Amino acid sequence: MPIATVNPASGETLKTFDALGAEEIEQRLATAHAAFRQYRLTGFDERARLLNRAADLLEQDAPDIARTMTTEMGKPVAAARAEALKCAKSMRWYAERAPELLADxxxxxxxxxxSGASRAHVRYRPLGVVLAVMPWNFPLWQVVRFAAPALMAGNVGLLKHASNVPQTALYLEDLFSRAGFPTGCFQTLLVGSGAIEDILRDPRVAAATLTGSEPAGRAVAAVAGDEVKHTVLELGGSDPYIVMPSADIERAARTAVTARVQNNGQSCIAAKRFIVHEDVYDAFAARFTAGMRDLTVGDPLDESTDVGPLATEQGRADLEELVEDALRRGATALCGGQRPAEVEGGWFYAPTVLADITAAMRIHHEETFGPVATLYRVSDLDEAVALANDTPFGLSSNVWTEDAAEVDRFERDLEAGGVFFNGMTASHPALPFGGVKRSGYGRELSGHGIREFCNITTVWHSA
Structure with missing residues (x-):
């Protein structure tokens, strides 16, 4: 995949970039390694000062970087601005709390x-250079939720961003540089995926974090395992959205629309499989379908747009294949199911609700990365749990119920890294984020996230 900005609303290539050569990669690795040897000695106060300055700059830059993100990957510009401000908030959260989270x-x-000691304690020390392989769907947030805790812990970062968001990737390097971080503390590597293995095998790289597809995660994990290097993986998701009879159906349906089409439906934690008890299925399906049908699809730079284009042409083709396979095998399109007639050019796809899903359809087992929802009818709680867990993924889940016994059961039995009741999945710096099964391992955010890239050191003194 070329390193280029291609506007997904038009398909026009706006800017291309040359990949770094071997000598340039070596120079950046050497710079990162040297930077870590000094930066690790700084105190929390200095790191916090720098990170808070980065937050200040990001807030000032939010309107401009939002337009850049939208132009590169198609998210509605209002959502892009919100993403930038969320990143600034997360930076401030870690700047304030890192001393407590990493206290001895x-x-x-x-x-x-x-233990036979006169005194003993546990100290959290930084690991070193951390390689971050990041996706295009939240091109600021995915990076900052790694970078903020990693930098506060005393690590330095190398970013290999997705090839279709190069301007956002370069902005991030510039942001941390303008904030005053020492040279080499955060660098962007404009390289293709083929360069990742050699970089990860370099002894100056201590660990890696990846957010992306399952195949990409497997590849990075295999190399890191061979090199015995720590990794954190956040991979795909096919999150269930369960609606039980006691739920507020109007609010559940309204929230479901947002939960499915956030970021044009291109989110690992977007609700994708809507599992509804038969007692409220018809009422929910009618409201949910109407809400999906009423969304405005169009230019993502228009403030009134709800759903913009998919980020890549291949992404739309993959989504179309899943929908067409389901329709051929007996699924019913309650709305959508094709490219929107009202929008010309670009990689748009109509918000879609599919019912009558069976296990014979690919869409039952595979992640849908776009504004396509699958709707299921179940007869009881046991069937809801079984269907929710009938996926290779386990990132997050959503449950709508006012029944305390049902809350206990779903909290106990859903196979996911998060269970969100009467709302939609969202990330916050105070809450750990990550999954189980093929959704990956390790955690980002919260104290768990900042400690992922620390050397947890036992310090023992003889009696």
Whole structure:
């Protein structure tokens, strides 16, 4: 895939970039390694000062970088501005809380004595250079939720961003540089995916984090495993959205629309499979379908647009294949199911609701990365849980119920990294984020996220 800005609303190539050569990659690796040897010695106050300055700049830049993101990957510009501001908020959160999250831990006096020590504690020390392989769908947020905690912990970062968001990737390097971070603390590598293995195998790279597809995660994990390097993987999701009879159906249906089409439907944590109890199925389906049908599809730079284009032409083709396979095998399109007639050019796809889904259809097992929802009818809680777990993924889940017993059961039995009740999945710096099964391993955000790239060091002194 060429490194280029291609406007998904028109298909026009706006700017292309040359990939870094071997000498340039080596120079950046050497710079990162040297930067870590000094940056690791800085204190939390200095790191916080720099990160807060980056947050200030990002807030000032939000309107411009939002337009850049929208032009590169097609998200509605209002959502792009919100993403930039969320990143600034996360930076401030880690700047304030890192000292507490990474404070030395002290065992009880009794345990210290029992270990034969006069004193002992646990210290969190940075690992070193962390390689981040990031996707295009949240081109700022995916990076910042790694970079903010990693930098506050004393690590330095190398970013290999998706090839279709190069201007956003370069902006991030410039942002941290303008904020005053020492040279080499955060660098963007404009390289293709073929360069990742050699970079990850370099002994100066201590660890890696990847958000992206399952095949990409497998590839990075295999190399890191061979090199015995720590990784965090956040991969795909096919999140269930379960609606039980006690739910507020009007609010559940309204929220479901947003949960499905956020980011033009291109979100790992977007609700994708809507599992509805038969007692409220018809009412929910009618409201949900009407809400999806009423969305405005069009120019993502228009403030009134709800759904913009898919980020890539191949992404739309993949989505169309899943829908066409389902329709051939007996699914019913309650709305959508094709490219929107009202929009010319670009990689648009109409918001779609498919019913009568069976296990014979690819869409039952595969992730739909676009504004396409699958609708299921179930007869009881047991069937809802079984269907929700009938997926290779386990990123997050959504449940609508006012029944306390049902809450306990879903919280206990859903196979996912998160269970969100009476609302939609969202990420926040205070809450750990990640999945199970083929959705990956490790956690981002919260104290769990900042400690992922730390050397958890036992310090023991003889009695």
């Amino acid at each position: 831990e002290h065992p009880s006096d009794a345990d210290v004595k029992d």
